[in-house]
Amino acid sequence: MRILQVCAEIYPLLKTGGLADVAGALPAALSACGAEPRVLLPGFAPILADLHDAVELARLTPPAGLEAADARLLRGRLPACGVDAYVIDAPAFYLRAGGPYADAQQHAYPDNHRRFALLGWTAGKLAQGLDGGWRPQVVHAHDWHAALAPAYLRAAHDAGVRGLPASVYTVHNLAYQGLFDSHHFAELGLPPSFFSMHGLEFHGRINFMKAGLYYADRITTVSPGYAREIQTAEQGCGLDGVLRQRTHDLTGILNGVDESVWNPALDALLPAHYSAEQLEGKARCKASLQQELGLAATQASPLFCVVSRLTDQKGLHLILQALPELIARGAQFALLGSGDAALEAAFRAAADADPAHVAVRIGYDEAFAHRLIAGSDVILVPSRFEPCGLTQLYGLKYGTLPLVRRVGGLGDTVSDSRLETLDEDATGFVFDDFSAAGLLGAARRALALYRRPADWKSxxxxxxxHPSGWRDAADQYLALYRQIAA
Incomplete structure (x- = not known):
């Protein structure tokens, strides 16, 4: 089966969050199941730099509002990702000094509606046979950046084009929707009727995410729990009504871990390797990490860690409130992340006040993230909401027990450790109330279990x-593709 995956970023070339991990791992998992996936990406510098055997497939002539000087579509292969790719080479749109979505001051680019509408429009053209040697049977669009792809497919169908592929739209995080002022609609080249309640219109504005939800043949999201939650007013971000109307077309498929990247028995980024059967190397990873961070060198203190964007969603203010008690009870704490300036400053202040027990690195460093997770004992993910979460999956894989709030994919992947569950399915620590007290209740159970080494090891x-690879997810996606392609 031929699948065109449409997305804005892909690991290891360009990553701002979990979307890139999924985009990088899913094609390989689909290929292992016998499918033929290709990806369509914007021509950001890291992606162009890795594109091998590139040939120009076509000069792009989009609607006037989406024109970019000398825009062309390249076809080649991304060896770092192990996937065949189409890349939109439009320097005026994608080669900028800042990040993929915002400038160095974190101001969103004012023409983002044009930059990512071009991505969706190009997907529509590939769906209609722009590459005469390969035509997808399914177009799979990811998050708001690619959400117009199903809309352009619907517009082509309404214009009389036949033989179009089916479409799947995946929500990775409903909170980021791609909202733009209504006067930009004319630049998109879509039929006027598409700017309506039954289309892109959302409280008088354009909503890219809504286009994906409305026009795709099927909708998926990244965990069964999140699929249920986004149909409620509390977590629907204003789109719960649309999602409830499409409840029979909505499926939650749990993300997996790319085991070629995240495997403590093989991870070249670690100072020592280990496995569930041979755990000795994990203690060496912890000792090395404590030395690297300047923390007190002791195995007796459980080391709690965070690897996260510093945003309100992630519940990190709960950790700041709980941190004094954690340290008083003998724990250590280390964080890697960046984002909200106030949170950055608060965590820095905590580290400055107690450097023997608290270490903080602001920014993102992939290699250090591996060392931090491998060397810690507990990984904290106390999110307000969490579509799937990947760090808790990395924690499971690395024997770094996740402490999570029971929400979205966190509740789907972590089973709470209590006396009555230790010999059954316990894999971490789970709390319900979004509060420092709720977090501390779970942390106290973690501290108590850590003092019982045999039970902790079990x-x-x-x-x-715990099964965490991509094979099961790939099988579910392929079953969905086959169903809608038929």
Whole structure:
């Protein structure tokens, strides 16, 4: 089956969040199942730099509002990702000094509606046979950046084009929707009727995410729990009504872990390797990490870690409130992340006040993230909401027990450790109330279990053996593709 995956970023070339991890891992998992996936990406500098055997497939002539000087579509291969790719080479749109979505001051580019509408429009053209040697049977669009792809497919169908592929739209995070002022609609080249309640219109503005939800043949999101939650007013971000109307077309498919990247038995970024059967290397990883961070060198203190964007969604203010008690009870804490300036400053202040027990690195460093997760004992993910979450999956894989709030994919992947569950399915620590008290209740259970090494090891080994690869997700996606392609 031929699948065109449409997305804005892909690991390891360009990553701002979990979307890139999924975009990088899913094609390989689909290929292993016998499918033929290709990806369509904007021509950001890291992507162009890795594109091998590139040939110009076509000069792009989009609607006037989406024109970019000398825009062309390249076809080649991304060796770092192991996938065949189409890349939109439009320097005026994608080669900028800042990030993929915002400038160096974190101001969103004012023409983002044009930059990512071109991505969706190009997907529509590939769906109609722009590459005469390869035509997709399914177009799979990811998040708001690619959400107009199903809309352009619907517009082509309404214009009489036949033989179009089916479409799937995946919501990775409903909170980021791609909202733009209504006067930009004319630049998109879509039929006027598409700017309506039954289309892109959302409280008088353009909503890219809504286009994907409305026009795609099927909708998926990244965990069964999140699929249920986004149909409620509390977590629907204003789109719960649209999602409830399409409830029979909505499926939650849990993300997996790319085991070629995240595997403590093989990870070249670690100072020592280990597995569920041979855990000795994890202690060496912890000792090395404590030395690297300047923390007190002791195995007796459980080391809690965070690897996260510093945003309100992630519940990190709860950790700041709970941190004094954690340290008083003998724990250590280390964080890697960046984002909200106030949170950055608060965590820096905590580290400055107690450098023997608290270490903070602002920014993102992929290699250090591996060392931090491998060397820690507990990974904290106390999110307000969490579509799937990947860090708790990395924690399970690395025997770093996740402490999570029971929400979205966190609740789907982590089983709470209590006395009555230790010999059954316990793999971490789970709390419900979004408060520092709720977090501390789970942390106290973690601290108590850590003082019982045999029980800790039992839960740790169960966590590491928890199925977390992409094969099951790939099978579910392929079943969905086949269903709608038929």
């Amino acid at each position: 839960v740790q080994q169960r966590a590491m053996r």
